[in-house]
Amino acid sequence: DRAPGEQDAHAFDALVSTVPLPRLTGMDTELSVDLHPLSEVWYPPxxxxxxxxxxxxxxxxxxxxxxxxxxxxxxxxxxxxxxxxxxxxxxxxxxxxxxxxxxxxxxxxxxxxxxxxxxxxxxxxxxxxxxxxxxxxxxxxxxxxPDAIPQYTVGYGQIKETLAELERTHPRLALAGNYRQGVSVGDALASGIDAAERLRERLEAPAAQPH
Structure with missing residues (x-):
């Protein structure tokens, strides 16, 4: 068992993240994309x-x-x-x-x-x-x-573009959740399936093969 605050580091070939946007923007990562727009999405309780x-x-x-x-x-x-x-x-x-x-x-x-x-x-x-x-x-x-359902308000297209840019910049990362394709359970499940499929295609593409 890990003590509070203790962290482990693991390496993976690819990652599907279902972390809610408020948590994603607060994580200590080395992502090269400005995630600030994601922090402006309202998740009412x-x-x-x-x-x-x-x-x-x-x-x-x-x-x-x-x-x-x-x-x-x-x-x-x-x-x-x-x-x-x-x-x-x-x-x-x-x-x-x-x-x-x-x-x-x-x-x-x-x-x-x-x-x-x-x-x-x-x-x-x-x-x-x-x-x-x-x-x-x-x-x-x-x-x-406390942070339940993301609101697809006017200007949400910028949020989707930021997410798409994040995946383009980091092709072995795929994002899924109710902030991608809709807020229903069915939409969230479809988002996860689509994310896994995107990663599969990228990993199987010749450019994604390790040298």
């Missing part, structure tokens, strides 16, 4: 609250993916809820359900910093209105992401 209930405590049939709350519904506190136990078998015991709710983000970053009790109070109020939830949850897990 997000809180994820998973609540488990007896199935009988919820009126809604939960017969779908979940729900998204549009900005026009500004009297609600949540961004949306995934019906996790509907989508994924085994996420809740028999006769129970699991709801995963998102709070904060670019729309209301301050709400993401609430403590677990205050956050649960907001979420329960909205779930009661939207799904007909009664009673207290029998399970709770709160996860806070």
């Amino acid at each position: 997000l809180s994820v609250l998973a609540l488990g209930y007896p199935r009988a405590a919820i009126e809604h049939p939960l017969n779908g993916f979940g729900m998204l709350v549009p900005p026009v519904e500004d009297d609600l506190n949540i961004l949306g809820t995934i019906f996790s136990s509907t989508l994924f078998p085994g996420r809740a015991p028999d006769d129970h359900v699991l709801l995963t709710t998102f709070v904060g983000g670019a729309r209301a970053p301050d709400r993401a910093t609430l403590d677990s009790s205050a956050l649960q109070s907001l979420v329960e109020s909205d779930l009661d209105r939207l799904l007909g939830v009664e009673g207290m949850p029998v399970f709770r897990r709160h996860t806070h992401w």
